[in-house]
Amino acid sequence: MKKPRPWLAPAATLVIAVAMWFYPDLVDAAGWPIFYLLFAYTVFFWTAQASSWNLFTGFSGYFSFGQGAFYGVGVYTVGVMVVKRGWPLLPTFLVGGILAAALGLSIGLVVFRLRRLRGEIFALMTLAVAFVLGAVARISSTIDGGQGIPLSSVPTPEALGTHPQMIFRLGLITAVLAVVVAQVVQHSRLGWGLFSIRDDEDVAETLGVPTFRFKMIALGLTGFLAGLSGAVHALQVSYVTIEEVFNIRVPLMVILMSILGGTRHWMGPVLGALVVHTMSDRLNRAGLEAVSDIIVGALLILMIVAMKEGLYLRMRQRPLITAIGAAVGVAGGFVLGPLDSAVTHLGYTLLGAVLGAMIPVGSRRQRPERGAPAAQAIEEVVGG
Amino acid sequence: MADLRFENLVKHFGGVHALDGVSGHVGEGEIVGLVGPNGSGKSTLINVLSGHYEADSGKIVLDGEDITDRPAHRIIEMGLARTYQIPRPFSTMTALENVSVPLMFGSEPMSPGAAREAALEWLEFTGLDAYADEPVSSLNLHQLKYLELARALAARPRLVFLDEVLSGLNPAEVNESIEMVRRIHASGITIVIVEHLVRVVTSLATRIMVLDRGRVIADGDPTEVMRQPEVVTAYLGKRAQSA
Amino acid sequence: MSLWAQSIVSGLLSGGLYAMMSLGMSLSWGVLKIINLAHFSFILFSGYITYQLAFSYGWDPFLAIVVCVPVFALAGMALQWVFDKLRISEFESLLLTFGLFIIFESVTSAIWTADFRRMDTVQNPYQSQSVWLGDLALPVPQLAAFLVALVIALGTRYLMDRTDFGRAVRALSQDRDIARAFGIDPHRVAMQLAGLAAGFAAIAGVFVAMSRALFPGLAVEWFGIVFSVVILGGLGSTLGTLIAAAIVGVVGGIATVIGGPPLAPLAIFLVLIATLLFRPQGIMGRSAT
Numbered sequence: 001m002k003k004p005r006p007w008l009a010p011a012a013t014l015v016i017a018v019a020m021w022f023y024p025d026l027v028d029a030a031g032w033p034i035f036y037l038l039f040a041y042t043v044f045f046w047t048a049q050a051s052s053w054n055l056f057t058g059f060s061g062y063f064s065f066g067q068g069a070f071y072g073v074g075v076y077t078v079g080v081m082v083v084k085r086g087w088p089l090l091p092t093f094l095v096g097g098i099l100a101a102a103l104g105l106s107i108g109l110v111v112f113r114l115r116r117l118r119g120e121i122f123a124l125m126t127l128a129v130a131f132v133l134g135a136v137a138r139i140s141s142t143i144d145g146g147q148g149i150p151l152s153s154v155p156t157p158e159a160l161g162t163h164p165q166m167i168f169r170l171g172l173i174t175a176v177l178a179v180v181v182a183q184v185v186q187h188s189r190l191g192w193g194l195f196s197i198r199d200d201e202d203v204a205e206t207l208g209v210p211t212f213r214f215k216m217i218a219l220g221l222t223g224f225l226a227g228l229s230g231a232v233h234a235l236q237v238s239y240v241t242i243e244e245v246f247n248i249r250v251p252l253m254v255i256l257m258s259i260l261g262g263t264r265h266w267m268g269p270v271l272g273a274l275v276v277h278t279m280s281d282r283l284n285r286a287g288l289e290a291v292s293d294i295i296v297g298a299l300l301i302l303m304i305v306a307m308k309e310g311l312y313l314r315m316r317q318r319p320l321i322t323a324i325g326a327a328v329g330v331a332g333g334f335v336l337g338p339l340d341s342a343v344t345h346l347g348y349t350l351l352g353a354v355l356g357a358m359i360p361v362g363s364r365r366q367r368p369e370r371g372a373p374a375a376q377a378i379e380e381v382v383g384g
Numbered sequence: 385m386a387d388l389r390f391e392n393l394v395k396h397f398g399g400v401h402a403l404d405g406v407s408g409h410v411g412e413g414e415i416v417g418l419v420g421p422n423g424s425g426k427s428t429l430i431n432v433l434s435g436h437y438e439a440d441s442g443k444i445v446l447d448g449e450d451i452t453d454r455p456a457h458r459i460i461e462m463g464l465a466r467t468y469q470i471p472r473p474f475s476t477m478t479a480l481e482n483v484s485v486p487l488m489f490g491s492e493p494m495s496p497g498a499a500r501e502a503a504l505e506w507l508e509f510t511g512l513d514a515y516a517d518e519p520v521s522s523l524n525l526h527q528l529k530y531l532e533l534a535r536a537l538a539a540r541p542r543l544v545f546l547d548e549v550l551s552g553l554n555p556a557e558v559n560e561s562i563e564m565v566r567r568i569h570a571s572g573i574t575i576v577i578v579e580h581l582v583r584v585v586t587s588l589a590t591r592i593m594v595l596d597r598g599r600v601i602a603d604g605d606p607t608e609v610m611r612q613p614e615v616v617t618a619y620l621g622k623r624a625q626s627a
Numbered sequence: 628m629s630l631w632a633q634s635i636v637s638g639l640l641s642g643g644l645y646a647m648m649s650l651g652m653s654l655s656w657g658v659l660k661i662i663n664l665a666h667f668s669f670i671l672f673s674g675y676i677t678y679q680l681a682f683s684y685g686w687d688p689f690l691a692i693v694v695c696v697p698v699f700a701l702a703g704m705a706l707q708w709v710f711d712k713l714r715i716s717e718f719e720s721l722l723l724t725f726g727l728f729i730i731f732e733s734v735t736s737a738i739w740t741a742d743f744r745r746m747d748t749v750q751n752p753y754q755s756q757s758v759w760l761g762d763l764a765l766p767v768p769q770l771a772a773f774l775v776a777l778v779i780a781l782g783t784r785y786l787m788d789r790t791d792f793g794r795a796v797r798a799l800s801q802d803r804d805i806a807r808a809f810g811i812d813p814h815r816v817a818m819q820l821a822g823l824a825a826g827f828a829a830i831a832g833v834f835v836a837m838s839r840a841l842f843p844g845l846a847v848e849w850f851g852i853v854f855s856v857v858i859l860g861g862l863g864s865t866l867g868t869l870i871a872a873a874i875v876g877v878v879g880g881i882a883t884v885i886g887g888p889p890l891a892p893l894a895i896f897l898v899l900i901a902t903l904l905f906r907p908q909g910i911m912g913r914s915a916t
Contacts, residue, residue, distance in 0.1 A: 006496075024876030063718070116905065120662060120721060124854055127894045127904050131851060135893035139886070164766055187582060188840040189488045192496055196485050199474035205456040206434055206466060210487030212455075247780055252729070259722065264476070304723045 009266070010180045012300040017176040025164035034340075036163040043277050044171035045233055046257060050269035051178040052225035053254040056183060056218040061198030063119070064332075066126030066250040069133045074230025076137060079240045080151040088157060091229040093170075100227025103133075104219040109294070112215050134246025136345035145312030148241035151234055167236055174229040181221060181358045184265035190214055195264075233328055256296055259303050262310020271312045276352050282347040305360070315357045325356015387411060388464070388543060390435070393442035393602045395428055402428040403439070404598035410543065410576055415569055417589030421618055427469060427577045430545045433576075434466040435459040461491045465541035468569065469548040469578075471528035473520040480516040481533055483507055486539035503538060510534040526557045533564065538620065543574040550581055562588060571622040580618075586610060594618065629709020629762050629885060636763050638880025639873055643773025644838070646683055646780060646850060647831040649856040649863065651703075651824030654783075657819050658800040660717040661710060664724040666828050667846040667853070668731035669699045673832025674841050675739055681750035682838075688751050688769075688837050693818025695829040711814050728846070732888040745840035747775045753837055768837035775834070776872075779827060783865045796820055851892050852879075855899040861909030870910055874898070876910035 027036055049071060057158065070244055074282035077096035081087040087095075107129055121175045141147075160166035185191045193214045204304045231255045234240060253276070254269075261272025276296065281294035329352015333345050385623050388410040395403040402425045411525045412417050433444060437457030446462055454462075455570040465486075474482050483506050487499035494502060507513040510529050510530040515523060523531060529549055535601045536544050546565065550558050558581070565588060584590065586606040592600040594609060596618040602609045609615060648670055676698075677691035706727075715723060735916050756767040788795035795816045798806035803813055808875055835841070856875050860867030875895055882894035902909065 009739070035630060049644070052900070063721075093827055110904070118742065119718060121858075121903060123721070124858070127854075128851070128903070132893060132900065133515060138889055162492055183803050187496060189493065189496060192488055195477070196474050199476055200472050202436060202456075203472045203474070205469070206436055207486040207535065208457045208460045209423075210457050210489070244683045252725075255722070255725075290733045293733035293736075294730050297726040297733065300409070300726035304715075304726070305718050306860050376401070 006184070009183040013176060013180055013183065015158075016174060020172055021169060024161055026164075033141045035060045036342065037168040040280065041164075041168050041171040041236065044168075044175035044276055045229060045236070046253065046273035046277050047175040048171070048178040049226055050254045050257040050273045051175075051182045051266065052222045053251075053267045054179075054258040054266075055182050055224040055225070058258055058268070059185070059191060059194035059198065060215060060218055061117045062215065062221075063123040064249050065123050065255075066130040067254050068127075068248070069103060069224060069244055070100040070226035071230035071233070072130075072137070073103055073132060073223075074136065074227035075234045075237070075240055075245050076149075076354035077227070078154075078162045078231045080152060082234075083151060085148050089154065089235075093228055096178075096231030097224040097228035100230070101220045101224035103227075104223030105216060106207035106261035108219045112212050121325055129166075130246065130251070131229050134242055137246065138200065138242040148239055150239050152238045154235065156235065163235075167212070168231075169234070170232045171229075174225070174282070178229065179266060179270060181225060182269075185221070186266050191218060195217055224240050225365045228262055257298050258310075260299055260311055262312040262314075264309065265310045265312055268310045268358050271315075272310070273382050275311070275354060276351055278343065278347045282344055303357075311357060313353060315353065318357055318359075321359060322353050322357045323357075326350075326353040336363075368379045387447050389445045390433060392480055393429070393432055393444070395425075395432055395437060396440055396528045403442075406442075406514065406547075406595070406598065406600055408593055408600060408603060410574060411440055412574055414591055415565075415575045415577060415589045416577055417585035417592040418595065419580075419585055419592060420595035423597070424618075425598045426463045427547055428598075429595065430466055430547050430576070430578060434464055434545055436466075451460065452555075456563045457489065459506055460486070460539050460541070463491070463540070463542035464545070465539045465543070466545035466559040467532040467536045467547055467549060468528075469551065471525070471532045473523075473528060473531055473535075475520060478517050479502065479507060479512055479523065479534075480521055482520060482531060483534050483538045484612075490539050491592075492540065506534040509537065509567075525552050526560075529553070529561070530564070533568070537568065542571060544568070546575060546577045546579075548578055549578065549619065550551045550584060558584065567594075589609060628857075630668060631881075633763055633899075634880040634884040635877055636760075636765065636767070638877035640765060640769040640773045640874025640876070641879060642873040643776035644769065644831060644834055645852055645856050645876055646776045646869050647772065647827055647834065649828040649853045649860070649872055650779065650783065650868050652853055653857045653860060653862055653864065653868045654820060655824045655859065657833050657861075658796055658820060659707070660720075661707070662704070662714070662717065662721040662724065663824075664721065665706065665727040665731065666824065667726075667849055668728050668735075669702065669825050669828040670832040670835060670849065671841065671843075671846040672735060673699055673730060673829040673839040675735060675744065675832075677833045678744050678841060681746045682744075685750065688746065688833060689755070691833050691836075692830055694695075695833055696826045698828035700822040700826040701846035704822040704826075706825075707818045708835040709823030710813075711817060711819055732846065734841050738844070739841075743842050746836065751837055756854075763869055768834060770837070772831075775830065776869075779830070780865055783823075787865065789827035792816070792819065809817075810825075848892070851896045851899065855895050855902070857909075859902045859908065859909050861912030864909070864911035867911030869908055 023040070025038055027034070049067065052070075053064065053067045056062065074096035077099055078089070078092050081092045081095065082089055107126070111125060138203050156163065156166055160169050182219030185194075192307030193204065193211070194208040196207070196209055197211055197214065201211055235246065258269045259272070260276060261270065262268030279295065280292040283289065283295070303310065326349050329350070330345065332352065338344060340360045391407045393403045393406045394401070403609070406425065406429055409459065422425055424493060428437065432439045434480060435458070438453065442452070443450060447464075451462065453457060459472065474485065479498060480503050484499040484503035487494050487502050488496060489533065502514060507516055510533050512527060512530055515527065520528065533549070549565070549625070550561050553561060559586060559620060562584060565575065565577065577588065589606050591604060592602070592606045592609045593600055594615050601614045601618060602612050634835070634873070652663065652666050655661050656667065673695040676695055677688050680686040680691050680694065681688055710720060722911055734741065753767040753771070758765040758770055764873040795806065796812045798809065798811055799813055799816055807813055812866040827851060856868060856871045859874065860871030868871060875898060878894050
């Protein structure tokens with residue numbers, strides 16, 4: 001029985017974050033393309049969105065299709081308050097997060113009181129609420145009115161560097177915040193309470209878990225983190241429209257990334273975001289956008305059918321073959337090309353690692369077959 | 385002190401009167417057996433008393449405090465725990481993790497780390513410590529029932545409702561379980577035990593309540609109660625357990 | 628006054644199409660416990676096939692039904708077979724079919740591009756034709772959809788009430804194990820039901836192609852409508868689906884008159900939210916314990 005060390009992950013994350021803070025300076029000094037910053041930012045964005053989504057849905061089992069609502073609130077808070085009302089940028093980020101959290105808590109207040117609103121019904125409800133929010137924003141001219149909001153002329157703080165450097169750093173902050181919160185929650189009583197709610201909410205309640213309170217806290221955290229990340233993202237999107245913001249893409253992507261990476265561990269969404277975005281970015285660049293979507297759909301199916309624990313836990317169980325796969329991937333990258341960008345090499349490496357992990361060779365520990373994957377997963381979680 | 389009183393509990397499901405005005409009390413240190421034919425309302429009574437269901441009407445008083453509409457997680461804080469007839473472990477956790485959950489909550493909550501340590505004691509009490517790190521899917525029915533017990537006991541109850549802990553077990557397992565119940569009682573916990581095996585309950589319990597179709601039809605000394613004509617009639621024609 | 632009357636009539640007629648789209652989903656979710664998001668893909672794909680048959684071969688759109696129904700019925704049966712083999716839970720089916728939905732959308736995009744596809748008046752003469760009831764216009768595609776929906780609903784009702792298949796379906800939805808004990812093969816019945824549901828989706832797709840322009844992202848717009856109808860009507864209930872579809876159609880129609888096209892989906896989603904909050908079992912559903 002390994003002793004868990006809950007402080008290790010957040011500490012390591014913060015150290016890495018501090019190091020990465022200076023990455024833009026490195027890019028500048030080494031003359032690397034600015035794209036490296038923007039690519040990293042997008043990975044940060046998806047990491048923040050997927051981690052925040054997973055914090056509620058992955059941990060508690062209450063499937064939310066409403067991530068778009070939180071993200072949208074964040075984006076539009078900046079759009080409306082900064083552009084239309086001239087508010088200063090940084091405080092508005094926080095306001096975006098708080099408003100999104102308030103939205104989450106309002107939904108929870110209504111929905112969690114009703115016992116019968118479980119499972120798929122809850123999922124539908126979140127889909128409906130997200131849609132209604134978008135529709136209201138479109139209709140209301142104080143918010144959008146169907147016109148959209150241009151964001152290119154927003155004054156940004158100079159201390160953070162040029163626009164790409166600034167966006168990288170802001171994205172870094174939101175991603176690190178979301179990941180560290182997920183780490184802390186996972187090892188806390190809140191996390192265990194959520195896991196037990198996921199397994200059997202009624203039993204959890206009779207064992208003393210304050211289910212209503214915990215679900216509200218988790219949902220509020222999700223809202224805040226997603227809203228904050230959305231608010232920052234407004235700077236990256238030069239023109240905000242309802243169609244762009246309140247569509248199915250954000251909720252779909254966070255679901256895919258979290259399920260792909262694994263919903264039981266904070267690392268799952270991080271890995272999922274990295275893999276999915278790298279892959280779709282490279283494929284889109286090669287003009288294979290349709291292929292990218294098809295692969296996304298196929299991966300989702302594959303996960304549900306064959307790899308419920310997700311990629312991260314699977315890789316942890318098969319470290320050797322994952323490493324071999326990654327090595328093969330790197331080599332394959334040099335052979336197949338194109339050798340244009342470090343991101344392409346990253347893509348090949350990840351692809352190799354993923355395929356390696358998927359090969360059904362025996363895992364490091366022998367475990368009973370029945371119910372093995374998920375149970376193994378929690379074993380791993382507790383162990384580290 | 386664990387003095388539980390309930391008055392006129394009523395619970396309907398659609399047109400079915402699962403509980404039709406049930407009253408009774410459980411005093412500290414007792415082992416109260418709750419028996420009755422199928423569908424008499426035994427499990428529903430447990431569910432209502434433990435906060436799993438809300439009663440339609442009636443009152444529940446614990447140590448003088450009205451706990452009728454308290455949510456379940458508050459009721460356990462006050463010292464009432466229950467097990468489930470069909471074991472409901474947290475399926476993705478190990479045995480140890482299952483038992484550590486109630487230790488993190490309730491009246492004396494512990495941190496997850498401390499809870500894991502303390503949980504091992506409860507697994508030892510029920511003889512499951514060898515399975516601490518096993519996923520619950522690898523446990524058989526008897527072990528799962530013991531896990532239910534360990535988990536309920538970890539919540540440090542003063543009174544525990546045991547819902548059909550013996551059902552589905554073979555005779556050897558039944559005897560072991562009876563011993564386990566006696567050990568639990570000996571450690572100072574009041575017990576309400578719901579059971580089909582009347583013979584077993586008569587030997588374990590200090591008092592028996594008999595339910596039939598949502599009503600209490602007898603309440604008192606085990607041997608006397610089981611001889612009362614109404615009780616015999618209630619069981620007549622039903623599958624009488626004669627192990 | 629006549630604007631209101633027209634909007635109500637148009638709403639009712641739309642309700643026919645909504646019923647066609649939703650009946651398969653209601654049966655599939657209510658009886659088979661499968662939430663099949665690929666159902667929406669079937670509808671759209673069937674629409675595209677209808678378009679292509681008219682565009683390339685001059686087929687009358689109604690004829691497309693002959694092709695689309697068997698193709699998608701088979702697809703539905705195959706999908707159900709896969710679900711049974713993999714023993715997919717209700718929740719997993721939602722995610723899995725989400726994956727299929729994404730793949731389908733990609734494929735339609737690849738084949739037909741993101742451009743709007745609409746049959747012109749030569750290929751689809753019906754789109755500009757209307758039957759007149761006094762002052763009220765009943766456009767032919769919508770009227771035909773409405774009538775066909777009625778026929779399908781009545782047929783399904785008959786199927787469920789009077790045939791062995793229907794009895795098997797009802798037994799299956801109440802208690803799978805007991806049904807099996809009575810000799811009902813749940814896998815076969817499930818496949819047949821899934822095929823039926825997909826067949827309905829195919830028919831709906833044909834009428835969609837007759838009524839409006841197609842584009843790959845169109846299927847997402849139906850989520851709100853279909854889920855509102857299915858939940859409002861009560862899972863598994865044919866009559867409920869019909870009534871709910873009529874209500875949703877009229878609500879959408881009136882909302883469009885009041886606030887323009889953007890208000891219609893908003894109103895319909897509000898119906899869904901209200902149903903989920905106040906009567907999640909729907910009009911015809913039994914109360915959940």
